[in-house]
Amino acid sequence: xxxxxxxxxxxxxxxxxxxFLVCQGDEVVLGQAAPGNEVDVPILGDISRRHxxxxxxxxxxxxxxxxxxxxxxxxxCDTTLLSEGDEIRLGERVILKFRKPHALSxxxxxxxxxxxxxxxxxxxxxxxxxxxxxxxxxxxHIVCQDWQDDVVLYSQDADLYCRTVRxxxxxxxxxxxxxxxxxxxRISGADFSLSLEAx
Amino acid sequence: MKxxxxxxxxxLDGYVIKRGVGAGGFGEVYFxxxxxxxxxxxxxxxxxxxxxxxxxxxxxxLKHTNLIALYDIRYSDDDQAWVVMEYVNGxxxxxxxxxxxxxMPLDQVNAWFKGLGQGTAYLHDHGIVHRDLKxxxxxxxxxxxxxxxxxxxxxxxxxxxxGQTESxxxxxxxxxxxxxxxxxxxxxxxxLGIVLFELLTGVVPFDGExxxxxxxxxLTADPDLSEVPEPYREVIRRxxxxxxxxRIGSVHEMLDMLGLSEDGSASLSQPSPPVRAEVVDEKPxxxxxxxxxxxxxxxxxxxxxxxxxxxxxxTSRTTAAAPVADEPIARAVKTGWRNSVNWxxxxxxxxxxxxxxxxxxxxxxxxxSPAWLPVAVPVGIGFGAVYLVYFGxxxxxxILDEPRPETPPAGDTRFTSxxxxxxxxxxxxxxxxxxxxxxxxxDLSRKPAADRLTDSTGSFLMSSLVCAVMxxxxxxxxxxxxDASVHTWTFYAWMTLTTTLxxxxxxxxxxxxxxxxxxxxxxxxAMLIAGLVIGAISFIAWNGLMVSPQGGWVTYEYxxxxxxxxxxxxxKTPQLPAYLAYFAGMFALLRWWKxxxxxxxxxxxxxxxxxxxxxxxxxxxxxxPLHGGxxxxxxxxxxxxxxxxxxxxGPEELKRARARVWQA
Numbered sequence: 001x002x003x004x005x006x007x008x009x010x011x012x013x014x015x016x017x018x019x020f021l022v023c024q025g026d027e028v029v030l031g032q033a034a035p036g037n038e039v040d041v042p043i044l045g046d047i048s049r050r051h052x053x054x055x056x057x058x059x060x061x062x063x064x065x066x067x068x069x070x071x072x073x074x075x076x077c078d079t080t081l082l083s084e085g086d087e088i089r090l091g092e093r094v095i096l097k098f099r100k101p102h103a104l105s106x107x108x109x110x111x112x113x114x115x116x117x118x119x120x121x122x123x124x125x126x127x128x129x130x131x132x133x134x135x136x137x138x139x140x141h142i143v144c145q146d147w148q149d150d151v152v153l154y155s156q157d158a159d160l161y162c163r164t165v166r167x168x169x170x171x172x173x174x175x176x177x178x179x180x181x182x183x184x185x186r187i188s189g190a191d192f193s194l195s196l197e198a199x
Numbered sequence: 200m201k202x203x204x205x206x207x208x209x210x211l212d213g214y215v216i217k218r219g220v221g222a223g224g225f226g227e228v229y230f231x232x233x234x235x236x237x238x239x240x241x242x243x244x245x246x247x248x249x250x251x252x253x254x255x256x257x258x259x260x261l262k263h264t265n266l267i268a269l270y271d272i273r274y275s276d277d278d279q280a281w282v283v284m285e286y287v288n289g290x291x292x293x294x295x296x297x298x299x300x301x302x303m304p305l306d307q308v309n310a311w312f313k314g315l316g317q318g319t320a321y322l323h324d325h326g327i328v329h330r331d332l333k334x335x336x337x338x339x340x341x342x343x344x345x346x347x348x349x350x351x352x353x354x355x356x357x358x359x360x361x362g363q364t365e366s367x368x369x370x371x372x373x374x375x376x377x378x379x380x381x382x383x384x385x386x387x388x389x390x391l392g393i394v395l396f397e398l399l400t401g402v403v404p405f406d407g408e409x410x411x412x413x414x415x416x417x418l419t420a421d422p423d424l425s426e427v428p429e430p431y432r433e434v435i436r437r438x439x440x441x442x443x444x445x446r447i448g449s450v451h452e453m454l455d456m457l458g459l460s461e462d463g464s465a466s467l468s469q470p471s472p473p474v475r476a477e478v479v480d481e482k483p484x485x486x487x488x489x490x491x492x493x494x495x496x497x498x499x500x501x502x503x504x505x506x507x508x509x510x511x512x513x514t515s516r517t518t519a520a521a522p523v524a525d526e527p528i529a530r531a532v533k534t535g536w537r538n539s540v541n542w543x544x545x546x547x548x549x550x551x552x553x554x555x556x557x558x559x560x561x562x563x564x565x566x567x568s569p570a571w572l573p574v575a576v577p578v579g580i581g582f583g584a585v586y587l588v589y590f591g592x593x594x595x596x597x598i599l600d601e602p603r604p605e606t607p608p609a610g611d612t613r614f615t616s617x618x619x620x621x622x623x624x625x626x627x628x629x630x631x632x633x634x635x636x637x638x639x640x641x642d643l644s645r646k647p648a649a650d651r652l653t654d655s656t657g658s659f660l661m662s663s664l665v666c667a668v669m670x671x672x673x674x675x676x677x678x679x680x681x682d683a684s685v686h687t688w689t690f691y692a693w694m695t696l697t698t699t700l701x702x703x704x705x706x707x708x709x710x711x712x713x714x715x716x717x718x719x720x721x722x723x724x725a726m727l728i729a730g731l732v733i734g735a736i737s738f739i740a741w742n743g744l745m746v747s748p749q750g751g752w753v754t755y756e757y758x759x760x761x762x763x764x765x766x767x768x769x770x771k772t773p774q775l776p777a778y779l780a781y782f783a784g785m786f787a788l789l790r791w792w793k794x795x796x797x798x799x800x801x802x803x804x805x806x807x808x809x810x811x812x813x814x815x816x817x818x819x820x821x822x823x824p825l826h827g828g829x830x831x832x833x834x835x836x837x838x839x840x841x842x843x844x845x846x847x848x849g850p851e852e853l854k855r856a857r858a859r860v861w862q863a
Contacts (some may be wrong), residue, residue, distance in 0.1 A: 015219035016200040019230070115341050117288075121238055145201065186205050195206030195218070 314344025672720025709795025
């Protein structure tokens with residue numbers, strides 16, 4: 001029986017930056033975007049319905065291939081440890097880059113190298129552990145060049161929170177520095193705005 | 200950046216907004232998804248005047264791969280007009296230029312400009328002037344170049360950097376006649392010229408602190424195209440003419456001149472058939488080795504007379520490898536050998552016969568070897584030595600005869616000027632307008648020979664004076680007894696002679712090399728040969744003058760002497776090999792010519808002298824000492840004399856030169 005992934009992921013729409021698929025689960029299934037196929041990361045590409053699983057173990061990530069999967073050009077048959085900059089190829093054509101940009105956070109990111117997209121469309125996939133850091137610095141999970149400060153989304157006791165140094169507005173309510181958010185919240189600050197969308 | 204609509208809003212029936220993308224001169228752009236799942240861009244037209252949407256209506260049914268498709272104009276319930284457009288999933292040309300602050304590689308320039316030009320040409324062919332061509336309006340989507348914001352340009356948007364900052368950078372792409380309200384297709388051609396310049400150099404040709412300053416430059420200033428290679432230079436020059444009548448007549452013509460029209464070369468996706476055998480239709484290759492120099496530039500196609508922007512490789516006549524390849528004796532020997540080998544392979548001799556001949560000749564040589572070996576070996580070695588000396592001198596002559604930057608022969612587009620050679624040679628790190636040293640050096644190269652001779656004579660006289668005085672000073676200060684004895688003065692004469700000779704050599708070579716930055720390795724090699732000559736002369740002078748070492752600093756208790764025992768006499772005084780090694784090492788180890796560079800930062804750098812002496816000390820300590828402490832005084836005196844006497848531009852003139860280049 002397939003485990004339904006909904007509830008463990010959301011879309012993050014950041015104005016003037018991009019759209020991101022954020023997966024919070026410790027296990028993320030990559031598979032083909034097809035009607036009725038519920039996988040965490042549905043990719044519009046020539047891959048199997050359930051192609052590979054990326055698992056988080058402590059601060060490390062491993063990939064468990066279900067179908068032909070290559071890491072940095074080598075086919076992997078067993079669970080393989082992923083490290084910063086690894087290129088993951090699913091099937092013949094779909095290529096993703098694994099990145100773990102922030103040293104203090106266990107969260108990672110998958111970028112498309114090949115000309116493929118998720119469905120619904122997202123520019124990249126964030127594998128979120130406890131936190132996801134957005135902001136102007138290059139080592140952030142999502143780089144937002146024109147922003148003044150970092151904005152951190154983090155989960156605590158199954159709830160999501162947003163934290164920043166300045167005053168922010170969450171769903172029309174002003175919060176100083178920290179606020180509880182839902183998977184459908186609208187968050188805006190002095191120089192940014194973003195929305196979460198559960199799906 | 201702030202947007203009116205948030206994710207999830209449905210201002211327009213049938214579309215859900217996902218996120219804001221950006222804001223242009225005409226309103227905000229959103230990424231939205233239709234109810235069926237089609238991804239689109241929605242542009243919220245700021246001012247709802249019908250007259251402004253007329254242009255969009257005119258463009259709704261244009262179709263071209265290089266134009267962002269317009270799907271529809273729709274109105275929301277509050278009568279707000281929206282343009283529904285193709286969503287482009289890629290970065291803008293502005294982002295790409297920002298990532299390449301010194302200009303983009305030529306293949307990318309061609310790919311971008313081809314798409315940009317063909318899209319614009321299509322608009323012009325349909326009677327539409329874009330009016331707002333700029334990098335922020337051009338996008339890439341999976342390798343396709345897409346132009347946006349056409350049809351909307353009733354009024355010219357201001358910002359180059361699409362964002363809130365609309366201060367400077369406002370009018371960079373505006374043709375001068377826009378001020379008079381003339382909006383022909385010539386303004387697009389002008390804007391394309393500016394964009395092409397920016398693609399190649401990373402900067403716009405007319406920049407300034409204020410919009411007035413930029414407009415003023417559009418009206419009056421000539422663009423500095425010295426960094427731009429042909430054929431781009433000519434295209435930009437003609438596209439940026441102030442008088443719209445005189446500008447290039449059409450975008451098609453522009454693309455033709457660059458070989459980027461539909462059937463031209465330099466496409467990323469469809470490689471066209473090679474026009475010439477040498478035309479490499481791939482990524483521009485940068486100078487990787489010494490054998491070949493890549494030349495970009497317009498080439499006349501021998502078949503059709505059409506220009507192409509291909510890349511051809513041509514063996515340079517000024518490379519280090521050239522002397523080896525072209526050395527006539529070596530060439531003759533090589534040809535002779537190759538001919539004999541060919542003859543041997545092609546001769547109508549059966550294999551057993553060939554074997555017999557080889558065995559016979561070999562045994563004959565072996566049997567008679569006592570007769571010829573004692574003669575042949577020394578003769579061979581002698582020939583080898585003579586050849587080596589000859590080869591060294593020939594290399595030296597070729598190296599000293601480094602190419603000086605010169606202006607290209609007019610009208611001959613097949614030859615690029617030295618500037619462009621250098622420009623292309625460094626395509627990886629492109630020459631910037633701030634690269635003032637190059638400009639100054641070019642100016643230096645234009646100095647008449649008479650002036651150069653005067654400079655040299657002056658500095659030669661000065662340097663010998665400095666050498667004489669400094670040597671005397673050191674003898675006075677140093678632990679040497681100065682008396683009227685002949686020994687004191689022969690030593691003094693030897694010291695002065697050696698240092699003067701070295702200083703003159705450096706000054707002379709430095710003068711020859713001041714017009715270009717040059718290659719360190721080749722220069723060091725030339726210096727090494729000069730060092731050998733000086734070493735020999737110095738040794739001859741020491742013996743000729745019958746100098747005896749002057750006490751104090753002279754010790755011969757160096758451990759290194761033991762390693763190179765053969766170079767030193769029984770009393771541990773250095774012999775000819777030690778002199779040769781010492782001076783050759785000294786001259787090859789350090790870039791002495793930098794001390795004579797007129798562009799050096801200070802006239803007399805104490806630090807530099809220290810560094811020179813330090814390295815010579817290492818050399819003496821580790822390898823070949825020369826008369827103990829005096830061996831270190833030599834480089835000190837030479838460094839001081841050279842810096843003191845070599846012409847120097849001085850801080851004021853350097854500053855002026857820098858400013859001049861900047862203004863240009």
